[in-house]
């Protein structure tokens with residue numbers, strides 16, 4: 048776990064570095080708030096930070112406010128470190144968006160205990176984010192084939208229709224199905240039918256453009272939403288899709 052430390056006092060920075068390294072943390076040192084802010088723009092910026100309240104240029108308090116305006120997930124855990132110990136200062140510090148508050152001189156073991164709270168908070172946030180992302184995927188994707196489900200592809204169609212009408216661009220929509228699919232299920236069983244649907248979507252995904260939306264509309268019905276696409280190009284795509292499905296037999300796991 049890396050921790051960003053911002054303090055304009057080199058002695059405090061050194062003390063923090065020594066303590067944090069002893070507890071097994073990596074330390075990114077910043078000499079002022081501006082330096083810290085620049086570090087926080089980076090892709091791999093730490094989620095845990097100790098900010099001095101009083102720094103020239105950009106104070107820890109202002110920095111906390113800025114960080115909270117960030118739509119970063121998980122939200123960074125901020126500990127304010129300061130010589131101010133009045134209860135009103137504590138309130139102001141926490142109101143700025145800081146999660147915790149430590150007064151100087153700090154006690155290394157207390158700091159470590161508070162950092163552990165921060166680490167637990169970040170871990171819980173990450174778990175919630177993963178669960179939310181997983182639910183979003185499950186709610187918008189077809190369980191069998193992994194492509195968009197009907198609700199998601201119709202939603203994308205609605206968004207794209209509005210956008211294309213505004214921009215006066217051409218949008219093509221293709222609804223198509225697999226002929227005689229019922230015969231596959233009746234002859235080879237539903238498991239083989241599932242294999243056919245999965246292989247079909249795999250082949251189709253290899254010929255459509257990355258920005259085309261492709262969803263399962265119903266059992267063996269599919270829908271394309273083709274943004275900025277003229278009718279002729281849509282016909283060509285449909286023909287490519289038809290041939291990529293019909294050209295090669297689909298081998299299924301379950302046979303008679």
Ligand SMILES: [Mg+2]
Pocket residue numbers: 054055056099100101102
């Ligand atoms: Mg200072």
